[in-house]
Amino acid sequence: MATGDQSDITSRLRSYLPRGWFGDWSEAPIIGGLIVGIASVLAVAYALVMFFWAQTRLQTSSGGWVDLWASDFLGTGLPRKPGETDASYIQRIQVALFQKKGTRPAMVAVLTQLTGNAPIIFEPNRPLDTGCLGVNSGPASFCGVARMGSLACPYSALITAYRPQVTGGSLGAAYANAVAWSAIRAPTSHGYTGSLADEITIATDADIIATINATRPIGTNIGVCVTNYGVAPAQLDSTFILDASTIS
Template structure:
């Protein structure tokens, strides 16, 4: 007997009736049947109430109600991925809700969480990214990180974002990994072939662009290169 089920509610209803009126419940089948019918309806009502209550919190919501949460906060900018589980979608919504924005650390954080790989960010106007001329040994020397920057490029950045590692497709790698040429004569069902169509990625290029646009400060010039 669980809280809110038919037996639980029936026992509660029985406890509210004066004991001396009907004697033992086994001797009062009509009253028992009436109370059982009422308890059945109340049990369904209780189940619906608990379901509705669960949907009022993102962490306990389920199914299409999670999509409604995303639509309320992000419009159409954070749709559920194909075959994405409720738990995965809730996690992505939480990240988007509490993600810091408009700073370099925030950009690194959101891309790392999205792809699992930290991006490279280069700001031409930032000396720590480019270095400087004439440092230490004279005007003709260069002390830096092998990239020339410019103070004439304020509010600009170049971002190299890495795609997530894919899973699911071997891309023919099984041919290279076969123990011997004779092994390739076995049926194709033994996984010596693969297809790029079988590969699954947790984030597409569009997801990466969307994350960058949602995180970057306004009135900035951002160049993006996405690579494997």
């Protein structure tokens, strides 16, 4: 018996009746049936009240009510991903609501939260990123940092953001162990264990760019490279240039 269910409400209603009026409940089927019927209706009403009470808080909401929270606070800027659970979506909404913005630490924090990998941020106008001539040691050494900066590039930055690791796809066991298994050898599952189409990612390239646009200060020029973690700089594959005109 749980609070608010039919048995609980039936017990409460019976306790309100004067003792001795009906004797043993087994001997009073009419009043007993009436109370059970009333309790059944009240149990449904109680369940509805508790459900709607839960929807008044983001952390306890569920289903389409979570989507309504996102729409109320963030408009169309944070839609639910296909197949995303309520818990995952609620977490992303909370991050979007309380994430700090407009600073370099905020950019690092939000991209790390989104992708699981810390980005590389280079500001040409920042000596700590470029190094200084005449300094022969330490992190501020030009020879140690080896990146040329320029005072002619204020309010600018280059960001290398790494995609999150995908799950759900594979190239097939026949490629991983072709000697023991092959595509034409039984069982078939040895040769075909999955598909690249089954890959699932928690953040697409578009999500990363949208997050950067939402976090960066107004009026800045940002160059963004989105790549897989561990790829050499010469192989960076997706580059975007963001400026004030991209802000809506």
